[in-house]
Amino acid sequence: xxxxxxxxxxxxxxxxxxxxxxxxxxxxxxxxxxxxxxxxxxxxxxxxxxxxxxxxxxxxxxxxxxxxxxxxxxxxxxxxxxxxxxxxxxxxxxxxxxxxxxxxxxxxxxxxxxxxxxxxxxxxxxxxxxxxxxxxxxxxxxxxxxxxxxxxxxxxxxxxxxxxxxxxxxxxxxxxxxxxxxxxxxxxxxxxxxxxxxxxxxxxxxxxxxxxxxxxxxxxxxxxxxxxxxxxxxxxxxxxxxxxxxxxxxxxxxxxxxxxxxxxxxxxxxxxxxxxxxxxxxxxxxxxxxxxxxxxxxxxxxxxxxxxxxxxxxx
Amino acid sequence: xxxxxxxxxxxxxxxxxxxxxxxxxxxxxxxxxxxxxxxxxxxxxxxxxxxxxxxxxxxxxxxxxxxxxxxxxxxxxxxxxxxxxxxxxxxxxxxxxxxxxxxxxxxxxxxxxxxxxxxxxxxxxxxxxxxxxxxxxxxxxxxxxxxxxxxxxxxxxxxxxxxxxxxxxxxxxxxxxxxxxxxxxxxxxxxxxxxxxxxxxxxxxxxxxxxxxxxxxxxxxxxxxxxxxxxxxxxxxxxxxxxxxxxxxxxxxxxxxxxxxxxxxxxxxxxxxxxxxxxxxxxxxxxxxxxxxxxxxxxxxxxxxxxxxxxxxxx
Numbered sequence: 001x002x003x004x005x006x007x008x009x010x011x012x013x014x015x016x017x018x019x020x021x022x023x024x025x026x027x028x029x030x031x032x033x034x035x036x037x038x039x040x041x042x043x044x045x046x047x048x049x050x051x052x053x054x055x056x057x058x059x060x061x062x063x064x065x066x067x068x069x070x071x072x073x074x075x076x077x078x079x080x081x082x083x084x085x086x087x088x089x090x091x092x093x094x095x096x097x098x099x100x101x102x103x104x105x106x107x108x109x110x111x112x113x114x115x116x117x118x119x120x121x122x123x124x125x126x127x128x129x130x131x132x133x134x135x136x137x138x139x140x141x142x143x144x145x146x147x148x149x150x151x152x153x154x155x156x157x158x159x160x161x162x163x164x165x166x167x168x169x170x171x172x173x174x175x176x177x178x179x180x181x182x183x184x185x186x187x188x189x190x191x192x193x194x195x196x197x198x199x200x201x202x203x204x205x206x207x208x209x210x211x212x213x214x215x216x217x218x219x220x221x222x223x224x225x226x227x228x229x230x231x232x233x234x235x236x237x238x239x240x241x242x243x244x245x246x247x248x249x250x251x252x253x254x255x256x257x258x259x260x261x262x263x264x265x266x267x268x269x270x271x272x273x274x275x276x277x278x279x280x281x282x283x284x285x286x287x288x289x290x291x292x293x294x295x296x297x298x299x300x301x302x303x304x305x306x307x308x309x310x311x312x313x314x315x
Numbered sequence: 316x317x318x319x320x321x322x323x324x325x326x327x328x329x330x331x332x333x334x335x336x337x338x339x340x341x342x343x344x345x346x347x348x349x350x351x352x353x354x355x356x357x358x359x360x361x362x363x364x365x366x367x368x369x370x371x372x373x374x375x376x377x378x379x380x381x382x383x384x385x386x387x388x389x390x391x392x393x394x395x396x397x398x399x400x401x402x403x404x405x406x407x408x409x410x411x412x413x414x415x416x417x418x419x420x421x422x423x424x425x426x427x428x429x430x431x432x433x434x435x436x437x438x439x440x441x442x443x444x445x446x447x448x449x450x451x452x453x454x455x456x457x458x459x460x461x462x463x464x465x466x467x468x469x470x471x472x473x474x475x476x477x478x479x480x481x482x483x484x485x486x487x488x489x490x491x492x493x494x495x496x497x498x499x500x501x502x503x504x505x506x507x508x509x510x511x512x513x514x515x516x517x518x519x520x521x522x523x524x525x526x527x528x529x530x531x532x533x534x535x536x537x538x539x540x541x542x543x544x545x546x547x548x549x550x551x552x553x554x555x556x557x558x559x560x561x562x563x564x565x566x567x568x569x570x571x572x573x574x575x576x577x578x579x580x581x582x583x584x585x586x587x588x589x590x591x592x593x594x595x596x597x598x599x600x601x602x603x604x605x606x607x608x609x610x611x612x613x614x615x616x617x618x619x620x621x622x623x624x625x626x627x628x629x630x
Contacts, residue, residue: 046361046422078391082415088422096411100397107361107403125401137409
């Protein structure tokens with residue numbers, strides 16, 4: 001079995017990017033393809049912002065901000081302070097350095113470059129030896145039906161701090177959008193070692209990717225093992241509204257429910273040691289690992305555990 | 316004679332803003348109207364930038380950067396450094412705080428607000444007790460025919476550092492543009508105390524204002540004294556390409572030639588002490604003052620000298 005074969009990871013922002021970084025660090029250069037959720041993308045202050053792509057760009061290039069847990073290292077905030085003084089909208093925090101990414105992306109998109117080409121150029125500039133792909137070059141926009149009405153994603157996520165109760169999610173544009181061709185080609189690659197669904201929020205980070213026509217079928221047809229890592233540890237989400245959303249959507253809150261959510265294409269599930277027992281409720285192989293990623297070593301160790309488990313199931 | 320009557324100043328960027336600040340400080344609040352050149356305005360990185368308006372905004376609100384001589388006080392440059400790393404265009408230096416002005420202006424213009432309304436709101440936010448008016452709400456763009464071809468203003472001014480030899484200037488859009496109605500109303504105000512043409516570059520800062528249909532006629536018809544302050548001291552420009560341009564345009568380099576440039580509407584000329592003798596070559600009253608503005612006291616003293624001379628000529 002080819003232990004140097006390519007690996008595909010599906011990821012949202014912060015949580016997913018931690019495992020993506022672990023995979024990136026233990027794999028040979030140019031072996032990893034990270035497919036990023038772009039359902040969170042939005043236009044703000046005239047700028048095209050792709051939060052999950054940016055988190056992955058900063059994380060994979062070592063420019064992420066460890067204190068904040070989002071944004072860029074050594075960031076300054078002069079722009080926000082000046083914008084506030086001018087009465088501009090400041091609910092979405094944009095650091096001065098981060099702003100360059102949005103301004104340059106917006107300029108390139110306006111000049112006709114697809115998002116994937118802009119992202120590839122940014123990876124090259126940042127020296128990232130992985131392929132970072134938006135799930136699609138067409139716009140898909142996550143919207144939520146909540147007890148406070150229909151909300152755009154960032155309104156829900158940032159402005160209202162995930163407070164509204166979610167009734168239903170919608171990925172506007174997902175039916176017309178095409179998955180990025182390199183994403184589908186990677187899934188069909190006979191040398192593919194594994195597909196890793198990162199421990200991102202299933203509903204707002206992974207479902208938008210799965211909603212694009214052709215993605216689910218390609219995952220089902222994929223000959224390499226598809227492995228998901230649980231974003232739930234001991235019945236709780238490490239960060240963000242995953243557990244709260246499961247409750248609101250009427251799902252049992254727990255690691256097993258996430259695996260069932262992916263059951264139509266999943267070959268293997270990696271749950272946290274704290275959730276031993278989850279396997280009793282699932283009809284697919286489950287392995288247990290320490291999934292809480294605090295240090296860089298945690299990220300690498302989890303990445304190794306995930307790939308080892310995938311290699312075993314394939315063998 | 317009404318020594319508290321309104322005053323109108325025509326100004327470009329840095330040099331003109333110094334005298335505008337002097338006038339602002341010695342006049343009662345809401346007495347001064349500054350009409351700003353917008354021929355330098357341009358679109359860059361998707362942003363609408365109005366360099367002279369911004370210099371006036373920062374100068375009148377005490378936010379100007381005394382070390383650089385342009386831009387904002389306590390500025391940071393994280394954006395530029397990050398943009399450079401992404402391969403973006405960095406020849407036009409945009410500070411992090413300055414960027415907020417451009418982003419918010421661009422957003423408001425895109426939402427349909429005229430430039431004058433955006434500028435008025437910025438003045439209000441910055442606590443500026445003067446009226447700052449763009450010369451027009453329509454676009455006028457300065458272009459230069461040079462020995463290196465036809466150039467957009469900022470290409471000539473910033474990117475090529477005024478190196479090309481100028482053959483001719485053009486103010487695209489000036490015929491279709493209308494002067495801001497408050498500008499024309501201020502010139503027709505019977506209480507108007509004086510019109511001050513600030514010591515800005517006549518060709519690139521004042522001529523664009525004069526080129527707008529109706530402005531010259533309104534200045535000629537104005538019953539208040541129209542006073543210009545020489546931007547030339549001892550045959551040299553304090554800053555910028557004024558003297559170089561006079562040479563290239565075939566004009567005698569000196570204070571007198573600037574007064575002659577304005578002769579169709581000028582009532583009085585204020586030249587520097589160093590240029591005594593200039594009056595011999597002019598058929599209008601000339602007064603001499605110290606026109607080099609280094610300290611804030613210099614700005615106020617020159618503003619007083621200009622208004623006193625205007626008051627005397629009117630009396």
